[in-house]
Amino acid sequence: MRRGILSVVTVGLLVSCSAGGRTELLVSAAASLADGFAGLEAAFENENPDVDVVLNLGGSAALREQILAGAPAAVFAAANEAIMRDVASAGLLGEPAQVFATNRLAIAVPPGNVAGIGGLDDFARPELLLGLCASGVPCGDLARAALQQAGVVPAVDTNEPNVRALLTKVELGDLDAGIVYVTDVIARAGLVDEIPISDEVNPVARYPIAVLADSAEQDLASDFVAFVLSPKGQTILAEQGFGAP
């Protein structure tokens, strides 16, 4: 019995290492890029059948810490330029980062907007359950900048580790509102409603992408970055609501 279990484990480990002979390209991308990069992954693999793009999605700050600690990612796509600069100053970029997309903030509310959220001002109402991304996470820093610009001191109930975690809690109706990206509201159309934030107080999020210096797949990583910046890649991103760089 014990030997049986052992051999199952061994075979499992071997299989997971070979991945069917395709070259693996590990792409660390910000959580807000989840849907856009799922589209890019499919299109890139379609053009390069021998490549398996593996997406590692998470808060940009968490991804940065992974990369600084030596995670074997080949490409890094972050939701803000300061985080990319941290990776650059650690000497871990293979080539200078390029901005490949932009995004804006929006207020997400559960369908029907039971709490009657009208705009950023409502984030000062202590009786509501309100969420932001944590500080240090790009959507959290941008949301705080927007609130400050609008002169609102928010009564926050939770600081979520990434934008998708925040969105899920809005979707479930556990939060009355959360500040997320426009693209997130598009991705969950029907599951959350959008309350727009006016352009004067709505900062532009700029997403940089770069090849990482320590990756063994430099050429392939460069191809992927070029694909993201190509008209085809840009169309896929625009479909998800991202703006041009």
Add this chain to the structure above:
Amino acid sequence: MFFLIPVIGLLGEVAWSELPGILSSPVVVDALWLSLLSSIAATILAAAVGVPLAWLLARVDFPGRSLLRGLVLLPLVLPPVVGGAALLFALGRRGVVGGPLHDLTGLVLPFSLWGVVIAATFVSMPFLVITVEGALEGLDNRYEWAGATLGAGRWTVLRRVTLPLIAPSLGAGLVLTWARALGEFGATITFAGNLQGRTQTLPLAVFVALESDRATAVALSLVMVLVSLAVLIVLRNRWLRSL
């Protein structure tokens, strides 16, 4: 060696000169206080529910006992994030139980200290049930019969015979439960959210600080290691002989 390497890695990162300042900062003090409060509350709640449950599983033969045992022990195997999501679906403001609860009482469990306690209880109670049930099953129940034949009532037998006999296991179970509750992360951040002073326990504070302020993250981790180690060493001499 395998257990020692992470601790050595942690010690190497500590900024010793800044340590006192970091440890007295509001984020750390709030998180430490919340962690102690919620883990103790979770242990009490787990004992109140878990001991009768263990007795039921060990002593009463009823249909569906194996299923109940499986359900009670499920959080041991379930990833805590899944547990947190399940709690959110069940006890959230629009959840199966949480919805009516909110309509009737106005009570909202997520994003509150109660949410933290419930998440910690959910993941830690199996440790208590499994140890106490094991002790009850291993108990020679002739002692209890002897007590009963000498005229002791059920309550007296429980209090004077059964509980003293399982005391070492109960103690060990409580310590394990408390330790698991103290380290709880996934279910908490998923179900109770993350707000300093209300729901941000030590593990959550470490997680958030790792992304923005590594010195604080390391200091908090050091606190967790020291607190856990101290408790385990002290209690080992008192209760944990059986482990």
